[in-house]
Amino acid sequence: MITEYRGLKLDQFQIEAIEAINNGLSVIVSAPTGTGKTLVADYLVEKTIIEGRRIIYTAPIKALSNQKFKDFVKLFGHDNVGIMTGDVVVNPTAPLLNMTTEIFRNQVITNDEHLNTISYVIFEEIHWLNDEDRGTVWEESIILAPPHIKILGLSATIANARELTDWIGTIRQESITLV
Numbered sequence: 001m002i003t004e005y006r007g008l009k010l011d012q013f014q015i016e017a018i019e020a021i022n023n024g025l026s027v028i029v030s031a032p033t034g035t036g037k038t039l040v041a042d043y044l045v046e047k048t049i050i051e052g053r054r055i056i057y058t059a060p061i062k063a064l065s066n067q068k069f070k071d072f073v074k075l076f077g078h079d080n081v082g083i084m085t086g087d088v089v090v091n092p093t094a095p096l097l098n099m100t101t102e103i104f105r106n107q108v109i110t111n112d113e114h115l116n117t118i119s120y121v122i123f124e125e126i127h128w129l130n131d132e133d134r135g136t137v138w139e140e141s142i143i144l145a146p147p148h149i150k151i152l153g154l155s156a157t158i159a160n161a162r163e164l165t166d167w168i169g170t171i172r173q174e175s176i177t178l179v
Contacts (some may be wrong), residue, residue, distance in 0.1 A: 005017040005043050011036060013179045017152075018043055018179035026151040027177045028126065037154045041068065041122050044152055049080050049095045050179045052121040057099040062086065062131045068124070068146070101128070103132070105137045108144040118149050126153035131162065143171055143172070 002018050003010055004076035012019070012047045013031055029037050041057070048055040057072070057164045058107065059065040062085045069083040069090075082094030084103050092114075101123065107115060121141075142151065158164055161178055169176040 005039060005110075008039065009090060010034075010039075014040055015139075016140045016177070016179045020179070021047070021152070024150065025175060026153075026159060026168070026172070026179050027179065028151075028158070028165045029157055029179050030158045033156040038157070041107040041124075041152060041154060044120060044122065045072065045076065045096050048119060049076060052095075054097070054117045055095060056096050056104060056118055057098045057124065058104045058121060059098070059124045060101055060134070063123065065098045065100055072096055089176055099115065101137050101141060105141045105144075108141060108146070115149065118146075120150045120152060123151065123153045125155055126148055127155040127158045128162075130159070142168055145172075147174070149171065150174075 002016065003015060005018070013029065014036055015028050021044050029040055031037050045055055045057070057068060061067060062064050065083060065085050069081060071152070072081045076096060078091070081096050082091035082097045084092055084099040086100070086103070104121065104178060123138065126138065129135050145151070165178040167177045
């Protein structure tokens with residue numbers, strides 16, 4: 001069992017999330033802001049790159065996609081990181097591809113062939129699923145994503161985390177770990 005990552009001692013929820021990831025499971029992480037949800041995402045991205053697989057990181061807004069792109073380039077290098085937003089496409093065949101959730105949804109709706117090479121999708125701020133105006137984007141993304149793609153959902157503000165996790169598990173017909 002991993003108890004440290006990048007020189008940091010892991011909290012119990014991080015240990016549980018990473019253990020589930022190492023077992024190939026989808027995971028929803030519901031933890032307060034500033035407690036280390038991003039560390040779980042960083043671990044998954046690094047693990048995926050090392051294993052020679054591909055991963056998508058989604059964010060609800062372009063500004064966050066752009067910021068995460070810069071952060072990930074610092075961590076993993078230009079060759080390993082790409083971005084696709086409405087107006088920017090950089091290194092779209094990279095192992096890690098940052099995009100808005102709308103771009104990912106459009107890819108699953110059109111059954112984009114590059115999805116065959118993706119092992120995980122990270123949904124930053126997965127609580128947007130409950131948004132009255134844009135929640136359908138997350139719904140469609142989760143429902144239509146190919147079954148081989150596992151999910152890491154991150155949020156500090158999921159009011160109904162157990163219900164959300166159970167719904168995703170039912171829709172995707174897989175076991176989802178909630179931490």
